[in-house]
Amino acid sequence: MDWGRVKTLARKDLREMFKSKYIVSAVIGMPILFAILIPLSTLYPLVVIDSSDFEGDEELPVSITNLLSRIVPNWDDVGTKGQILIMTAYLMYIIVLLIPIILPAVTASETIIGEKERKTMEALLVSPLSETELVTGKILSSFIPSIAGTAFAALIYGIITNILIYPYIDTILFLDTLPIVFLFIIAPLLSILSVELMILISTRVTSVRDAYQLGSLVVLPLVMLIVGVVVAYIFISVYALIAAVAILLILCAIFFKIATNIFDRERAIVKLV
Amino acid sequence: MIAIEMEGLTKDFGALRAVNDLDIVIEESAIFSLLGPNGAGKTTTVRMLTGLLRPTIGGAKVLGLDISENLQEIRSRVGHLTETPALYERLTVRQNLDFFANLYKVPKTEIKSRIEEIVDLFELPEKLDEPAGSLSKGMKQKIAIARAMFHKPELIFLDEPTASLSPESAKVVREQIIKLAKKEKRTFFICTHNLFEAERLSTRVGIINHGILIAQGSPAELREMRKDETVTIIRFATWESRIKEFFEDMNIEIFEYNQDKKYVSVFIKDIEKQTPSIINSLTKNNFQLVEVKHEFPSLERIYLELIELEGVPRGENNMEES
Numbered sequence: 001m002d003w004g005r006v007k008t009l010a011r012k013d014l015r016e017m018f019k020s021k022y023i024v025s026a027v028i029g030m031p032i033l034f035a036i037l038i039p040l041s042t043l044y045p046l047v048v049i050d051s052s053d054f055e056g057d058e059e060l061p062v063s064i065t066n067l068l069s070r071i072v073p074n075w076d077d078v079g080t081k082g083q084i085l086i087m088t089a090y091l092m093y094i095i096v097l098l099i100p101i102i103l104p105a106v107t108a109s110e111t112i113i114g115e116k117e118r119k120t121m122e123a124l125l126v127s128p129l130s131e132t133e134l135v136t137g138k139i140l141s142s143f144i145p146s147i148a149g150t151a152f153a154a155l156i157y158g159i160i161t162n163i164l165i166y167p168y169i170d171t172i173l174f175l176d177t178l179p180i181v182f183l184f185i186i187a188p189l190l191s192i193l194s195v196e197l198m199i200l201i202s203t204r205v206t207s208v209r210d211a212y213q214l215g216s217l218v219v220l221p222l223v224m225l226i227v228g229v230v231v232a233y234i235f236i237s238v239y240a241l242i243a244a245v246a247i248l249l250i251l252c253a254i255f256f257k258i259a260t261n262i263f264d265r266e267r268a269i270v271k272l273v
Numbered sequence: 274m275i276a277i278e279m280e281g282l283t284k285d286f287g288a289l290r291a292v293n294d295l296d297i298v299i300e301e302s303a304i305f306s307l308l309g310p311n312g313a314g315k316t317t318t319v320r321m322l323t324g325l326l327r328p329t330i331g332g333a334k335v336l337g338l339d340i341s342e343n344l345q346e347i348r349s350r351v352g353h354l355t356e357t358p359a360l361y362e363r364l365t366v367r368q369n370l371d372f373f374a375n376l377y378k379v380p381k382t383e384i385k386s387r388i389e390e391i392v393d394l395f396e397l398p399e400k401l402d403e404p405a406g407s408l409s410k411g412m413k414q415k416i417a418i419a420r421a422m423f424h425k426p427e428l429i430f431l432d433e434p435t436a437s438l439s440p441e442s443a444k445v446v447r448e449q450i451i452k453l454a455k456k457e458k459r460t461f462f463i464c465t466h467n468l469f470e471a472e473r474l475s476t477r478v479g480i481i482n483h484g485i486l487i488a489q490g491s492p493a494e495l496r497e498m499r500k501d502e503t504v505t506i507i508r509f510a511t512w513e514s515r516i517k518e519f520f521e522d523m524n525i526e527i528f529e530y531n532q533d534k535k536y537v538s539v540f541i542k543d544i545e546k547q548t549p550s551i552i553n554s555l556t557k558n559n560f561q562l563v564e565v566k567h568e569f570p571s572l573e574r575i576y577l578e579l580i581e582l583e584g585v586p587r588g589e590n591n592m593e594e595s
Contacts, residue, residue: 008375012361012368019363019404123359123420126323127376128349265344269325 001132009129009137013111014144026106027145031099031153038092039160046085047164054080060087071176082169089161089173094226096153097182100191101222103146105215108198111141113211116202122269131263135199135256142195143188150187154179189248190222196255203262274301276428276460277322281331284317291317293484294331299477302458304450306471307479308576314484315464316356319430323353336427349377352426354434358417362406366416369405370423377424391419396445410437418446428460435470447474468573478572480579487579496569503544504528504568508536510561519558523551
């Protein structure tokens with residue numbers, strides 16, 4: 001594989017993408033919205049509630065307590081309000097992980113179905129780009145804004161959340177392995193999977209608008225995947241998380257193969273041009 | 274050297290045979306035009322030669338390379354103008370050219386000078402840093418042609434190259450095609466509806482219908498094939514009703530006559546032998562002749578007759594009038 005050609009294609013796609021107001025507003029706006037709205041709408045109401053209102057007979061599930069007590073050193077000292085704030089902060093962090101699924105649905109629609117819609121695909125197919133280079137370039141160009149947006153959202157979310165709840169827990173959250181695993185392993189894999197699914201969709205739609213609509217359906221099974229991964233980690237074990245990551249990797253490889261087959265010239269010229 | 278060699282090249286789409294048993298050989302630095310109505314199989318042929326479609330039967334060599342084995346090398350050595358200009362409209366003209374230059378591995382040090390060269394060659398005004406989408410249709414087409422030639426390919430496929438160009442721009446493009454074929458030994462494979470252009474530009478022509486090659490040769494060779502269809506036009510100083518009778522008596526078929534313009538056009542079987550004796554007879558019969566000229570069949574007429582002979586059920590025959 002010629003990485004020079006892959007980078008050339010990805011750079012072209014990114015240049016094109018960032019000249020679209022819609023894409024720019026999605027790539028910048030969505031992470032900001034997620035990162036600011038989620039803590040303000042879920043954590044802030046809990047923050048303003050008096051600590052005494054959290055006291056009662058009911059306790060948090062043992063599995064959650066076990067997990068979070070491993071992550072937060074002073075778990076037993078933060079009180080029920082502090083524990084609920086920590087638990088909510090971590091659960092809501094999962095929502096940030098929707099960004100690497102949703103954003104590629106937008107960016108990949110633009111770079112793949114956009115080529116089809118603007119009739120530029122044939123010029124690419126007659127170029128010396130191989131099928132693998134073409135798919136890798138398209139994944140890369142959709143993946144970069146998505147991961148940048150996710151990292152940005154995670155950072156803002158982390159800052160806002162810590163500002164809101166630090167006074168109640170006296171410790172800084174999200175410096176443990178869980179958010180890092182999610183941000184640097186799960187999010188990129190989900191992002192790649194999302195782009196690959198959009199490539200599959202590209203053979204079925206003729207316009208970017210159709211792709212957005214159909215792409216929103218792609219998000220649903222991937223959200224279930226996230227839930228599965230989270231459940232694997234929280235309720236089962238680290239080994240289950242590793243197994244979930246392995247499954248994601250296998251899915252990425254399978255869909256990469258399918259996507260590459262779609263860009264087989266004969267098939268592509270019939271379905272994508 | 275041979276640039277393209279097709280041997281029984283055939284393509285089926287399900288039950289439809291889109292291209293049937295093409296045997297065409299195109300020499301290096303030739304300008305070959307493939308003529309045919311819509312749906313005749315022109316684009317399918319080019320797509321097979323550029324590796325976008327696999328032949329069902331037969332094969333071809335492009336620049337000496339087998340299309341079933343060396344596709345990537347073929348693609349890097351040929352240029353291709355598709356039916357639409359296919360420019361990235363949000364990118365500037367320079368960014369468009371730069372993108373394709375990098376895909377085709379044009380050395381970075383050469384890209385700038387190549388852009389300047391192309392601007393001169395195709396008389397592109399200084400709009401290099403404007404978005405391609407802001408340009409006129411004709412300008413986009415010129416840039417797309419420039420892009421197809423940017424990496425200096427040995428063989429260039431052009432699909433309707435002058436379709437949306439003004440007459441002036443079309444002339445510039447035609448001149449450059451001829452210049453590049455002659456001076457730089459580039460080979461051109463042109464799919465066109467424009468018979469006027471094919472006649473003036475091509476060193477060889479192929480006529481395809483229903484995927485079958487129904488004629489090929491140089492425009493002169495095709496005319497030679499149909500020389501019995503040469504029309505002789507005889508113009509008179511004054512029109513007389515006995516003109517028609519004269520030709521009927523001589524058993525010469527009248528193709529057309531026009532009293533106002535005072536001429537008659539006739540089919541003469543053996544032009545070289547019969548023409549002098551006809552002129553003598555006309556003079557002896559006191560007809561005042563102004564002009565006698567032979568009109569050889571144009572490529573357009575040959576094309577239309579061949580296509581009409583074959584029928585055009587699959588696509589609409591929308592050839593341009595020359």
